[in-house]
């Protein structure tokens with residue numbers, strides 16, 4: 001698959017150590033390219049996802065936040081990813097109250113073997129955020145145009 | 151514990167509409183454990199207010215601090231400088247915390263960020279239920295440790311009423327009948343004799359009906375002379 005997008009967003013991805021982070025690592029080993037917009041923060045488990053950290057990421061310049069954990073039923077800590085999904089839903093409500101599009105935060109699930117799916121999720125989410133435009137909190141954006149292939 | 155819920159962001163924004171510098175004050179006790187007004191929630195509210203007012207085109211300077219307990223002078227005295235430095239204080243304590251800050255800092259404008267809901271307990275993580283209304287004359291010794299004042303919609307002392315159906319209260323199929331619970335509990339302990347006597351009407355003067363309540367313990371007072 002070859003896809004080109006003009007990306008200029010800053011996306012923070014909170015990835016769980018055992019699945020999503022390992023999947024991102026595998027994407028690298030497989031030499032798959034995904035948008036450089038994604039900055040990964042490793043969590044021991046997505047159950048550790050902190051609402052305040054998500055808000056701080058958005059407040060301090062991120063256009064969006066991606067949360068990626070294990071497949072449902074396969075969490076290393078049993079239910080961390082289920083808890084994370086309900087927390088992401090709560091954060092979406094909070095963002096609506098604040099006046100930020102709730103689509104800027106999304107939960108993804110993948111196993112550690114799903115390097116390709118990680119790269120696809122990263123691309124799909126980056127496309128969504130690129131279409132939405134920069135965060136309404138951000139102004140004076142520096143446009144970076146980059147060809148992204150995968 | 152005291153159980154509370156955060157007010158909608160819009161309502162809090164309208165309460166602070168005229169201010170530029172805002173201090174959100176969390177409380178480290180009851181409202182921390184019910185996830186309504188602790189350090190984390192103070193941080194979330196402050197961040198939400200900063201972003202939301204920025205998006206409205208009139209960004210406010212919102213800071214936050216959390217004290218161990220808002221209902222004791224010693225703890226709120228420690229944040230004097232922060233309080234004196236802002237136009238308005240949003241207290242994330244229960245109603246007592248809001249009033250304590252307002253009383254201790256007569257010049258400060260203090261508004262509530264929470265709705266104080268009830269005295270209760272978390273029956274599971276994320277679920278809180280009312281258990282006591284502080285009636286001032288506890289009868290739990292007669293009722294198997296189940297409070298009919300807080301948990302029976304009619305506050306009956308000689309229940310159940312005719313609306314008790316299959317263990318549920320007529321007000322709501324999700325509400326267990328307090329008197330059914332009392333009966334089952336006492337029956338399981340062979341103590342049903344406790345509810346065989348008819349209870350006389352409750353003396354409500356120990357409750358809110360007697361006006362604001364106050365307890366004074368002379369054996370504990372240190373400032374007795376000073377306050378005379």
Ligand code: SF4
Pocket residue numbers: 152177178179180181218219220221243244245246247
């Ligand atoms: S201010 Fe209210 S919530 Fe905080 S400790 Fe006192 S009673 Fe509990």
Ligand code: SF4
Pocket residue numbers: 281282283284285286287288289290297298299300
């Ligand atoms: S009887 Fe009164 S003091 Fe005792 S639990 Fe019920 S409301 Fe509270």
